[in-house]
Amino acid sequence: MNEFVSAGLIGVSLGAQYALLALGFTLIFGILGVVNFAHGGFYVVGGYAAYGFGAHFGLPYVAAVALAMLVTGAIGYLFELFLLERVVEDELATLMLTLGLYLVMSTGVLVGFGPESPQFQFPVSGTLRLGPFHLPLENLVVLAVCLTAIVAVYLLLYRSDFGRALRALADDRQIASAQGLRPRLLFPLAFAVAAGLAGLTGALVTPILSLAPHVGDPVLVTSFLIVILGGLGSITGSTVAAFLVGLVEAYSSVYLGGSAGALALFVVVLIVLVVRPSGLFGRDVRGA
Amino acid sequence: MPGSTRHGITRHGDAVASVAVLVLALAVPFATSDPFVYSVANQIMVAIPAALSVHVMLRMDLLTFAVPAFMAIGGYAAAIAGLNGVSDSFVLTALSFGVPALVAVPLGVLVLRLRGVYFVLVTFVMTEIMELLLFETPALTGGSNGLVGMPPTTVLGIELADNRAVLLLAVAVAMAAVVVTALVTGHYRRSFAAIEENETLAASLGLVVWRRKVVGFVVAAGLAGMAGFSLVNMLLTAHPTSFGSASAVTYIAYAVVGGRGWLLGAIAGSALLVSMSNLFSNQGQYAPGLFGLLIIVVVLVARGGVAGTLADAAARLRRPATPAGNTAATKFAAAAPLAGGRP
Numbered sequence: 314m315n316e317f318v319s320a321g322l323i324g325v326s327l328g329a330q331y332a333l334l335a336l337g338f339t340l341i342f343g344i345l346g347v348v349n350f351a352h353g354g355f356y357v358v359g360g361y362a363a364y365g366f367g368a369h370f371g372l373p374y375v376a377a378v379a380l381a382m383l384v385t386g387a388i389g390y391l392f393e394l395f396l397l398e399r400v401v402e403d404e405l406a407t408l409m410l411t412l413g414l415y416l417v418m419s420t421g422v423l424v425g426f427g428p429e430s431p432q433f434q435f436p437v438s439g440t441l442r443l444g445p446f447h448l449p450l451e452n453l454v455v456l457a458v459c460l461t462a463i464v465a466v467y468l469l470l471y472r473s474d475f476g477r478a479l480r481a482l483a484d485d486r487q488i489a490s491a492q493g494l495r496p497r498l499l500f501p502l503a504f505a506v507a508a509g510l511a512g513l514t515g516a517l518v519t520p521i522l523s524l525a526p527h528v529g530d531p532v533l534v535t536s537f538l539i540v541i542l543g544g545l546g547s548i549t550g551s552t553v554a555a556f557l558v559g560l561v562e563a564y565s566s567v568y569l570g571g572s573a574g575a576l577a578l579f580v581v582v583l584i585v586l587v588v589r590p591s592g593l594f595g596r597d598v599r600g601a
Numbered sequence: 602m603p604g605s606t607r608h609g610i611t612r613h614g615d616a617v618a619s620v621a622v623l624v625l626a627l628a629v630p631f632a633t634s635d636p637f638v639y640s641v642a643n644q645i646m647v648a649i650p651a652a653l654s655v656h657v658m659l660r661m662d663l664l665t666f667a668v669p670a671f672m673a674i675g676g677y678a679a680a681i682a683g684l685n686g687v688s689d690s691f692v693l694t695a696l697s698f699g700v701p702a703l704v705a706v707p708l709g710v711l712v713l714r715l716r717g718v719y720f721v722l723v724t725f726v727m728t729e730i731m732e733l734l735l736f737e738t739p740a741l742t743g744g745s746n747g748l749v750g751m752p753p754t755t756v757l758g759i760e761l762a763d764n765r766a767v768l769l770l771a772v773a774v775a776m777a778a779v780v781v782t783a784l785v786t787g788h789y790r791r792s793f794a795a796i797e798e799n800e801t802l803a804a805s806l807g808l809v810v811w812r813r814k815v816v817g818f819v820v821a822a823g824l825a826g827m828a829g830f831s832l833v834n835m836l837l838t839a840h841p842t843s844f845g846s847a848s849a850v851t852y853i854a855y856a857v858v859g860g861r862g863w864l865l866g867a868i869a870g871s872a873l874l875v876s877m878s879n880l881f882s883n884q885g886q887y888a889p890g891l892f893g894l895l896i897i898v899v900v901l902v903a904r905g906g907v908a909g910t911l912a913d914a915a916a917r918l919r920r921p922a923t924p925a926g927n928t929a930a931t932k933f934a935a936a937a938p939l940a941g942g943r944p
Contacts, residue, residue, distance in 0.1 A: 396897065404664070405857055409896050410896075410900055412854070413894065413897035413900070415893070416892055417890045417893040417897075423889075534846070541722050572736060572737065573737070575733060576737060580730065582726055
């Protein structure tokens with residue numbers, strides 16, 4: 314029973330991390346129509362930035378995480394403004410550009426910090442005892458921060474003018490532009506928000522999981538899986554799917570072991586894609 | 602629309618030039634015995650069928666990430682046959698084309714309903730599943746150990762054991778891939794173009810779109826399988842890590858950077874990017890970043906890819922009077938007054 318509950322908590326906190334990652338990924342796809350292959354790169358840069366600000370400048374962890382989010386957001390802003398914006402209508406070109414950015418970013422990290430995993434520890438440790446259950450504190454902290462961030466993103470998208478403008482542009486770029494919304498101003502900001510979310514997740518999670526230059530690859534794969542399950546461009550769908558994937562991953566690693574759980578998950582996703590391409594919560598998306 | 606104008610270079614010319622380039626490549630093993638050149642040339646010959654696989658799918662406006670999955674099927678099929686006493690190169694090449702092509706028939710019927718980003722994602726997931734399957738079926742694929750110890754392949758009973766012979770075989774396989782691609786894309790040229798331009802319109806005009814798409818998908822799978830055979834033959838081992846989903850993007854980069862819509866583009870892109878990444882590897886840890894920068898620059902500066910940009914430049918040299926006269930509309934506008942002055 315104890316095992317079941319703690320696996321459940323790990324699943325939920327994994328789900329919260331995945332939700333943050335997938336939110337950024339699906340935001341970029343939903344609004345710009347761009348499949349962002351650099352998403353895992355922002356996660357890695359976020360992790361290393363937080364580590365660097367802490368280890369080299371002696372900043373407290375909370376400040377380092379906030380700065381990491383700002384740094385990744387700024388990279389995303391500049392990338393969208395100066396490079397991606399020129400080819401944003403061309404699916405292939407945007408794919409190649411984000412791929413190029415990913416390679417450049419992971420090389421930057423490798424050159425700057427070396428290939429070995431640095432000593433990057435989460436500042437909170439220990440477990441919370443609730444009756445018979447042991448809950449690791451670090452997971453609880455990450456869960457709380459992620460949930461707060463998810464709520465913040467929801468408020469930003471559904472309760473602010475910025476969010477309304479972005480959703481209008483996602484619905485119909487031409488009409489929204491005719492109404493006076495300026496994609497050239499808003500798209501870089503949207504990209505910055507998405508990159509910042511990936512950076513925040515990286516800064517929060519890498520001290521618990523692991524930090525190395527290549528940890529972005531599985532992040533991209535997981536983001537893919539979640540947005541397929543939830544429906545491309547659907548914010549609610551990807552949040553729900555993120556928790557599903559987190560729970561499945563946690564339980565299958567406890568009860569099945571090895572890569573059998575991952576294999577099962579992939580097959581489920583494949584079936585979902587073929588049977589119901591718009592995902593569990595999706596609506597029809599452009600170009601499909 | 603990319604692919605609608607060909608700048609005076611015909612499809613036929615593209616195919617002939619592509620085969621000619623590979624005939625010239627046959628001379629490489631005899632011109633030098635530098636192991637570095639052999640290694641780079643061999644990698645290029647592995648890359649060409651893989652890039653052609655991407656090319657065939659792009660001709661139908663489908664972006665595929667499934668190339669490594671089918672490479673794995675072709676490579677492992679050849680490796681398993683090799684371990685069971687089949688050593689004839691023709692048989693192995695045919696197997697490496699045929700087995701993935703057969704697997705692609707039912708898969709294609711299933712997934713070709715999808716378009717755009719959904720097709721990208723489903724092929725990406727297929728490659729992920731394939732890599733996991735290779736690890737999970739050790740009885741057949743050797744699991745995480747992979748398959749090793751294949752005997753050298755043979756041609757008419759002669760063993761192809763040294764580096765030169767292995768490279769020659771790789772060139773021959775790449776040439777076969779070019780010929781297959783040229784025949785298929787030439788034969789289905791109009792169908793593929795119609796699907797690329799407007800699939801719904803093509804279907805409403807009576808084209809059985811899904812059947813053409815399955816043909817394209819099956820051929821693309823076979824081409825990828827040939828690349829897998831060359832790769833396994835070069836490395837002397839079949840291992841799951843050779844077929845990871847990350848490599849799918851590099852094959853796409855070869856086709857796109859070289860110039861989508863051109864057979865020569867797939868060849869030029871493979872040659873350029875493989876050589877550059879080998880050159881960059883002198884720079885050690887900077888190599889992937891330089892590769893990434895190169896891709897960014899080509900995408901931003903040379904939108905038609907290497908082949909498209911060169912063809913544009915050639916067309917401009919030939920007709921200096923009409924620098925922007927490549928679109929059908931301006932050609933029509935220029936021709937209309939001469940054709941009798943009708944509005």
